[in-house]
Structure formats: structure tokens, C-alpha cells
Amino acid sequence: MLSTFSVSRILFPNIQSLGILTPKLLNLGPYTLDFTSSGRHMAVGGRKGHLAIVDMKTMGLIKEFQVRETVRDVVFLHNDLFFAAAQKSMANILMTGRYPYIYNRDGTELHCLKEHGAVLRLQFLKNHFLLASINNFGQLHYQDVTMGEMVGSYRTGIGRTDAMQVNPYNGVVALGQSLGTVSMWKPTSSAPLLRLLCHKGPVSAIAFHPNGHLMATAGKERKIKLWDLRKLGDEPLQTLPGNAKTLDFSQKGLLACQLGNGSSVQILRDLDGNQTYKTYMNHGMVKGFQIEKLLFRPYEDVLGIGHSMGWSSILIPGAGEPNFDTLVANPFETSKQRRESEVHSLLDKLPAETIMLDPAKIGTLKPERKKEKPTKQEKVAGIEAAVEVVKAIKLKKKTKGRSKPSKRTIKKKELIAKAKSPFLAQEMKEEEQVARKKQKTIEYVETPTSLLRFVRKKATA
Amino acid sequence: MKVKVISRSADEFTKERSQDLQRVFRNFDPSIRTQEKAVEYVRAQNAAKLDKIFARPFVGAMEGHIDSISCMAKNPNHLIGIFSGSMDGEIRLWDLASRRTVGRFPGHKGAVQGLTVSTDGRVLVSCGTDSTVRLWSVPVSNLLKEDASSDKSAQPRETYVWKNAFRSVDHQWNSDRFATGGAGVDIWNHNRSAPEQSYQWGTDTVVSVRFNPGEPHILATSASDRSIALYDLRMGKPTSKFIMRTRTNSICWNPMEPINFTAANEDSNCYSFDCRKFGEATCVHMDHVSAVMDIDYSPTGREFVTGSYDRTIMIFPYNAGHKREIYHTKRMQRVFCVKYSCDGSYVISGSDDTNLRLWKSKASEQLGVLLPREQKKHEYHEAVKNRYKHLPEIKRIVRHRHLPKPIYKAGKQIREQNESQRKKQEKRKAHSAPGSIVEEPLRKRKIIKVE
Numbered sequence: 001m002l003s004t005f006s007v008s009r010i011l012f013p014n015i016q017s018l019g020i021l022t023p024k025l026l027n028l029g030p031y032t033l034d035f036t037s038s039g040r041h042m043a044v045g046g047r048k049g050h051l052a053i054v055d056m057k058t059m060g061l062i063k064e065f066q067v068r069e070t071v072r073d074v075v076f077l078h079n080d081l082f083f084a085a086a087q088k089s090m091a092n093i094l095m096t097g098r099y100p101y102i103y104n105r106d107g108t109e110l111h112c113l114k115e116h117g118a119v120l121r122l123q124f125l126k127n128h129f130l131l132a133s134i135n136n137f138g139q140l141h142y143q144d145v146t147m148g149e150m151v152g153s154y155r156t157g158i159g160r161t162d163a164m165q166v167n168p169y170n171g172v173v174a175l176g177q178s179l180g181t182v183s184m185w186k187p188t189s190s191a192p193l194l195r196l197l198c199h200k201g202p203v204s205a206i207a208f209h210p211n212g213h214l215m216a217t218a219g220k221e222r223k224i225k226l227w228d229l230r231k232l233g234d235e236p237l238q239t240l241p242g243n244a245k246t247l248d249f250s251q252k253g254l255l256a257c258q259l260g261n262g263s264s265v266q267i268l269r270d271l272d273g274n275q276t277y278k279t280y281m282n283h284g285m286v287k288g289f290q291i292e293k294l295l296f297r298p299y300e301d302v303l304g305i306g307h308s309m310g311w312s313s314i315l316i317p318g319a320g321e322p323n324f325d326t327l328v329a330n331p332f333e334t335s336k337q338r339r340e341s342e343v344h345s346l347l348d349k350l351p352a353e354t355i356m357l358d359p360a361k362i363g364t365l366k367p368e369r370k371k372e373k374p375t376k377q378e379k380v381a382g383i384e385a386a387v388e389v390v391k392a393i394k395l396k397k398k399t400k401g402r403s404k405p406s407k408r409t410i411k412k413k414e415l416i417a418k419a420k421s422p423f424l425a426q427e428m429k430e431e432e433q434v435a436r437k438k439q440k441t442i443e444y445v446e447t448p449t450s451l452l453r454f455v456r457k458k459a460t461a
Numbered sequence: 462m463k464v465k466v467i468s469r470s471a472d473e474f475t476k477e478r479s480q481d482l483q484r485v486f487r488n489f490d491p492s493i494r495t496q497e498k499a500v501e502y503v504r505a506q507n508a509a510k511l512d513k514i515f516a517r518p519f520v521g522a523m524e525g526h527i528d529s530i531s532c533m534a535k536n537p538n539h540l541i542g543i544f545s546g547s548m549d550g551e552i553r554l555w556d557l558a559s560r561r562t563v564g565r566f567p568g569h570k571g572a573v574q575g576l577t578v579s580t581d582g583r584v585l586v587s588c589g590t591d592s593t594v595r596l597w598s599v600p601v602s603n604l605l606k607e608d609a610s611s612d613k614s615a616q617p618r619e620t621y622v623w624k625n626a627f628r629s630v631d632h633q634w635n636s637d638r639f640a641t642g643g644a645g646v647d648i649w650n651h652n653r654s655a656p657e658q659s660y661q662w663g664t665d666t667v668v669s670v671r672f673n674p675g676e677p678h679i680l681a682t683s684a685s686d687r688s689i690a691l692y693d694l695r696m697g698k699p700t701s702k703f704i705m706r707t708r709t710n711s712i713c714w715n716p717m718e719p720i721n722f723t724a725a726n727e728d729s730n731c732y733s734f735d736c737r738k739f740g741e742a743t744c745v746h747m748d749h750v751s752a753v754m755d756i757d758y759s760p761t762g763r764e765f766v767t768g769s770y771d772r773t774i775m776i777f778p779y780n781a782g783h784k785r786e787i788y789h790t791k792r793m794q795r796v797f798c799v800k801y802s803c804d805g806s807y808v809i810s811g812s813d814d815t816n817l818r819l820w821k822s823k824a825s826e827q828l829g830v831l832l833p834r835e836q837k838k839h840e841y842h843e844a845v846k847n848r849y850k851h852l853p854e855i856k857r858i859v860r861h862r863h864l865p866k867p868i869y870k871a872g873k874q875i876r877e878q879n880e881s882q883r884k885k886q887e888k889r890k891a892h893s894a895p896g897s898i899v900e901e902p903l904r905k906r907k908i909i910k911v912e
Contacts, residue, residue: 127496168495211492251493301466317466325488332474337483347507354499362498363849 030292031306032073036080037126038329039298039320043083044311045074051085053105056297057331065107075122077131077145078345079338081105084131086119100133102145115150116141121164125171127350130187132173134164140173142187142352151352152187163203167229169212171355176203182217186355193357196232198225207247207255214275216255218244224257226277237275242266248303250296250319254280256303262290265305267316283314299324299331383423390419505849508842509858511825518788518824520807521560523817526551530811532575532629533798536599538582540803545811546573552587554599557807557819566597568617575630577639584618584651586639588627594641595620596651621654623647629669633694634677642667646682646692662690662699671712673736675719681736683709687909689724691736703739703911705732711755715779717762723779725753725767729875731777732907739911742904746777748784750871755798759805759822766808766822768796771868774810776822787862788820 029047036042041062044052049071052064070088077083081104088098098118102111117135124131130151131143138158142151156175163176172184172193180199183192199219207216214237215227222243225236244257255277259266269280285291285307293306297313300320305312324330330337354362374382395411397403447455476483491497528549536542542563546552550569553562571590578585578599585597596619625644632639637651646667647656665686673679678694689709690702707727714722721743723733731746731753751771758765764778764785772794776786794813801808801822808820821828827835849855864872890898 127500171496210495212495299467315464315466317464320467321488321490321493322467323488323490324486325493326485327487328494331469332471334475334483348500348503350496350499350503354496354502359496360498362502363852365852 027309030290030308031311032071032293033295033304033306033311034075034083035295035297035304036076037298038324038331038333039300040331040333041076041080042297042304043074043076044306045071045085047071049087051103051107053080053083056300063105063107067101072120073122075124075131077102077124078126078129079342082110082145084113084122084124086122086133088118098135100131111148113143115153116143120160120162123164123166123173125166125173125355126168126345127348128171128352128355129346129349130352132164132166132187134161134175136160140175140185144352146346146349152190154185154190156183156185156192158183161203163206163217165206165208167208167212167215168210169208170357170359171350172357174206174208174215176206176217178202180219182206182215184357187352188355194232196227198227198236199223205244205247205257207249209249209253210251211253214249214253216247216249216257218242218247218257226275228275238277240268240277246291246294248294248296250303250316251298251321252319254296254316254319256294256296256316258291258294263287263307265291265294265303265314267303267319269318281316285312296320298329379423379427383420386419386423387416390415501845502849502852502855504842505845505855506858508846509850509855511842512846513825513858513861515827516824518786518821519790520819520821522792523555523560523562523819524815525553525562526815526817529795529797529813529815530817531572531797533800533809533811533817534576534578534585535800535803536578536582537580537803539601543800543802543809543817544576544578544585545798545817546576546587546589547815548572550589550591552576552585552597555817557802557809560819564600564615566595566615566617568595568620569593571626574626574628575641577630577632579632579637579639579651580635584637586630586632588630588641588643590626592624592626592643593620593622594627594630594649619651619654621649623656628666631670631672631680633672634674636677638694640670640672640680642670642682646670646680648694658694658697660692660699662702663688668708669711671714671722673714673719673722674716675714679736681712681714681722683712683724689734689739701739701912704909706907706909710753713756713758713765715758715762715765716760721779723756723758723765725756726907727752728907729753729769729771730907731756731765731767732904733779739908740905741902741908744780744782745903745907746782746784748775748777748787748872749773750868750875754796757799757801759801760803761805764822766799766801768799768810768812770795771871772796772812772865773868774799774808774820776808786822786824787864788824789865789868790818791865792816793818 028050031044031046034043040057042054042056044054047070049067049069051067051071053062055062067087071085073086075084082102084100084102086100100113100116100119100122101109104110116133117139119133119135122131122133129144129146131145133141138156138160139153140156141153144151158175158177161175161177165174167174172186174182174184176182180197180201180203182196182198182203184194185192198217199221201219201221203217204220205218213229215229216224218224222241224240224242224244226238227236242257242259248256255268257266259282264282264284266279267281268277270277290308291305295304296319297304301315301317302313303316395408526547528547530545530547532546534544541557543555543557544552550571550573552566552573554564556563569589569591573587573589575588583599585599588594595617597615597617600615627641627643629642630639639649641647641649644666645659645661648658649656663684663686665684667682667684670680670682680692683689685708687708688702688704691700693700709724709726711725712722720736721733722736723731725731729749729751732742733744735743749769749771751769753767753769755768756765762779764776766774766776768774773787773789774796775784777784792814796810796812798811799808806822808822809817811817850859886900
């Protein structure tokens, strides 16, 4: 029923070839993993620097290599050819380089993204080709991986956070804060789109349902809460007990989380579709394995578990989408199809401005904004500016006694009054309108019956 | 224990032999594809840009005439041929595919002012300033053969001399009668050397005559007293007439809706009329900056092409006030005649610089045989572009045309003038008693009198 592959079965690279004699490290740290969008390939990163790409169909190892630095997160870019790893250099104290690196499928280091800083989590927005990262100072960076342009970098003010997730429905990045709020960000604004107070303690994990309506958050106070994103209120849809460091939704809406103290997995399911989740399956692993990451494999009924001793995959019936669409993600892609789909997805690359909370707004017309009236300060400033202009005018010097000082001052006063007159006329007009409105409202006030005899009737012409 | 999980066998999803086609599987569930609207919008933008990249409307020029081209005629039975007549009396038959002269009809002593072909394609009628009407038999075999060695000149079948110079000629549909416009409107028969009937309404020259394609006895004419008149041949007298502010240079009936016709006017506008109701135009098409010389409808009846004195050709939709497309070249001078090809894909223009030019009617159309996949792709691009073409970014790309500087400046000036007239009218209205100033719509303003 289970198919477990542990890392020890995969041969380690020849560490002697790196010129260093080190003992075989069975304990290469808790593993984090990522799948490509078709579910065919998996990238694995161990905390102690072990990076590998595995072909999940044939269970064959494509490439594995040691980077000799702490690896915190691994994420695939648009296909299996490229992946990014968030590394921290531990070798040299002077050279504290903590940057994400982009690697090729062959293990060649392609780019070192220095602007991102000491990255804790990486996420890739597939439609926009944006690599989003959060570093330990709480800075959020968005980089376009097609041309390498940094689209946005913001100081979120959150502090150090480990919980970062992309909502696949609309492309916003959700960050969980140590104060219990979840904030949602887009690359074109320095202020968050939304802030939700979710938990009483720090938020440890966030997960989004693929249809974009449900969000699951896990807090350190051992609660998992489910929120409806269309109708955000104070109360979550459901609160479940659980101490989860990682959460994930499958394509069919199953929720995977940890149970107890870290070595067993719980899968929850809503049977009737009314968004109440109940336990579906539990899976206990060897005691002592600390689960680092849970991730469902797309288009398969498989849950990948990255833990402290390696990675495992278990079968969960009903988790994956059985019918894939060739034009979206093809698990049986040939290299020719992969090349074509890369070009098509580049042509359809969305600009970063299209990320918004409600993606259906694109293509609709903006409602017309009423013209705003100028404030009092602006009006006064306008009058002053006009008067200044008039004062700066130099009057022509007339001869034959026509340029007496008294006449000149009178002329100047006239010019200033003329300059002010349009503003004053506008003010009077507005006052008149306001007065008319007031009159209308006053007319409808009814007098009490006892006072009717004192009401003076208007003379009708 | 049996567990039901997804299991796919590679046989179904991969191809066996290299010459097999790859199978494509579809799942239209919206939750596996995200942000569809944004992707569609990006695709619409790309489609609009691609349209502009592939917009190469000019196909070729046909040289050979030695004087400016005054009139053209298209043969309803042969798509490939077109006749052109020039100001020095030379008439040529061109083959549009190879863009070469296939036949010559020498004989006219002065400018050829009108050309028309009979409905069966056998007889070409031409008239000119030398007061003659000549009938030629069209050599059908020449249109099929393309050898340059054969003798291309033809002798006229008949030559009828009359009293006044002629300005235009048109052939009746499915008959052997044709009408000429000169001092008045004359109805001729192929076999008679004098006109059967003559109409006169007013004393000014008739500038253009056109028979109605749907009702063969109805004839529309325009004269230099700024009038447009309708004649009915069965009744033996002219039916109705109205006078506009400026002269109409050319008229064309809508082949799909024969009750409507469009008149190309001297004041750089085209006016579409319903022939039953002459009091007001149904649509005013404004974009030219100088007199519109000629007009022709597409066989679909959905758009028409106009050639103007301002050296440009414009294609208008039949019910829209502004152009869909504009074509211009540095080498093309005043355009005197335009024709829409009978299959609706090409536009031919004859101009002052003695050349006929062949243009595509859809500038970014891919010519030739298209694979079904290519066809589908083009249709998809069209559809997605039309869905979002009202949004500002895409509208900007779709609408943009490079105009030659004189046209651009003249257009701007006209707009400014109209704007200032409008503002003045508004101020007049604002400062007079409400209801005392009544503004007539533009469609009525240009018509002075209806008789």
C-alpha cells in the first residue's frame, strides 16, 4: 500500500571528487521538495546541502549534487529544466553569502540572485514567470525570470517569517506573521492587499485550495483554521486541532497536515462539498522522523513527504486530478512538446500588474470616477497664484502726465479684482446651489398640528 | 488489499511510431487553469500586435498607361480581369494575377470617361470626351492564355457618335441596354446607333450613372447641379431628386441591400441613402480630407472602398461613420477610381500617376491556401481581439495607422474647425431662449431640397 523510497538507497556522488574526505552523511538534514506542474519531476533539497532532481515516472535519479551550504527551500521554475534553491553559505565566516541560486537540470549553477538576500522561502508564480522570495529581514522580492528584471522589492514590516504561499487562483503571495496575521501581497504595491488576523500565536503554515476560495492556516497554538476567501469574516469556516508545520491542498481538495508531534500525517476531506473537513486517512511514519514538507503530486494520487531522514511518497486515493489537459500540463511530455509549450507559455506571460485579488476584473471597464471638488486650501492657493501672476505684470509707462501714481494703483487694483472674479463667481454659484438644496430639504419638514395656526402661508401669485 | 488509485498506462498517452500523431487530451475544468481572463487579454494584445506586424497591404502595381487613369470596370464573370481607361484614350485589360496587360483596345481620340462591361462579360462599353460610345468584344480566350506573343489589340465592334461628350456609362443588369451620362441621361441598346430614350432634368451635366443591381430598371444619377436623381425606365420619366450642398462625384449601390446606395461627395464625406426616403442620409462617413472621387462596394455589401483627391484609399464599414483602414503610398498621387475585386479580397486603385495598384482588403491577411490549423489560429486571434478591442490598450494598437503628414495635419485642422463650430453653437444655444435654436442632424443638414 505504501511505496517508500528513502534517500539512503540513492547513491551519493563521489565526495572524494570534490577534494575533501568526509564521512558518508546519512543524515543530510530534513528534506524539502517541490514538484513540477505536471507532476513528472521532483526536486529535493536536504538541509545540509543535498540537491537532487528525480523523475517520478521511472523513479530514476536525474541529477544529484552537493552544494555544501545550508539549503532552506527548493522550487522549480516553469519546467523541469530549471530550479532555484535558497542557500546559505556556512563555509567561510567572512563570506556570508545567503542567496538563492538557480540551477540547471544538469546541476550547473546558472545564476546567483544576490539582491534577494538571505532567503527563507521561495515561490514561483507560473503564469507571470515571477520568482517571489522572503528573506530573514522580512523583505519580499519579486524577480522576473525571463529577463532577470527585479519587479518589486518591499519591506513588509513583518519580521522573520517562515510561512509563505502563493494562491494559484489569483497569484497573490500570502505571508504569515509571528503575530498571527496573514497578509497578501502583489508585486506592484508596497502595502499589502489584505491583512487577516488568523491566529493567536504565530502562523506556521498556509495553504490554498486550487479553486481559490479556501485558505487553510496553521498556527503555533495548535489550531488549523479554514477561511473562505470570498466572504472574509472574523470567524473561520472551521477550526481543527493540529500542530502543523506544513499544510497542502490536493487538486481534488484534500487537505494534508501533521498530526500530533511531527511523525504522522493526517489527510482531511470534505465529502459533501460544503467545505466542512473531516478526517479521511492517517499515516504514521517511523517514530523520530520529523516531517518537514508535505506536498501532493499533481495528477497522481500521491502525497510526497519530506522528512528528516529523506523523503517518502504515500498513496492517497482520490487526491489527484485524473484527467489532465495536454495544453496545460502533460505528464507524458516529449522534449518537442516541452519546447513548444515553453514558447507558448512565454507568449502568454502575464504582466505583473494583472495580479489582483479578484482576477475576473480584467477585461471589465473601470467605473467612472466623479470629478473631485477642490478643497478649500486648494481654492485659496489657486486665488493666490492668480493674484501673484497679476502682480508681476508691469504696467506700461505712459507719457504726458497719464501715468500718475494714483491712477497706476487704481489700475492695479482693478486687475487684481478681475483676476479674483472667476473664483469668487464659482464660489457664489456653489453657495447658491447648496442654499437651494437646503431650501428644498427644509420645505419638507412638517410642522406639528398644534402649531399649524401660526404657520404663515406663502402668498400665491 | 486492493486500493483504487489513478494509474495511467504509458501506451494510451504516448505514440507508438514516430509517424503517429500525438494525442491531445482536454479537460476544461477552470480550477486547473488559472487566470484565464488575464491570459486572454494578453493574447488579445499579442494578436493586435501581430496584426500590425503582418500588415502588408500593397501587393503590386500595374504600369503601362502613359496618362492618368480615369475609369475602371470589372468583369462580373471573370475575377482575374480588370479594364482600365486613361485620359489619353487608351483602354487596357489587365490580368491581376500576373499584373500584366492582356488586351488593348485602342481607338478613343480623347479621354475615356466611362467603362462598363455587360453582365455576360462579352461586351465592353466605353465612352469618352470625343462624344463617342464604343462597343468592344472582350476576348475571352485571352484571359486564359498568358502568352505575350499574341496580338493584343482589338477592333471595336461598334462606334456610335453622338452630340455631346459623355461623362459616365453603366450597363443594365441582365439586359443589353446601357445608360450614359453627359448632357442628360441617355438609354442605349447594343444594336441601335442612337439612344432609345433620353431624360433631362435641369440643364447641368450628369456626372455619374449607376443601375441598381437588384431592380434593373432603377437608375441613380448625380449631376453637377449638386443633385442626385432616381430614374425608373419603365415609367419613362424621372422619379425623384434631391439637391445637396456639394456635388456628388460617384454613386454605388449596395449589392446585398439594393435599396441603399452611397454617394461620394466633393465635401470629403460619403453619404449613404435609402432610395425610398430622400429627406435624410442613413449614415455619414467622414474621414477623408479632400474630395472623394470614387466609391465601390464589396460583394459582401458590408464595406466599401473610396478613393479620394487627397491621395489615399479608405475602406469603410457600410454602417460606420469612420474608416476601418487607410492605404497610402508616396508614389500614389490623386486617386481617381477604385474597385473592389469580385471575391472581396482585393482593392484596385487607379490614380493620377498612371499606375493601377493592387491592395489587399484585409492588410494582414495571409494569402494562398491555409492549413486548417492556420485557419483556426487566425480565427482565434480575430475572435479574441474583437472581444477586448474596446479596452484602451488594445484599442490604441488596433486603431493606430501611420498617416502622411499632410493628411494628418489636414485632419487635425478639420477636427479643430468642427470643434470650434460646435462650441459656438453651444454658446449660442446657452445664451438664447430654450428651444429657439434647433440644430439639425448632420444627415439632414447637407440636403437642401427634395423634389
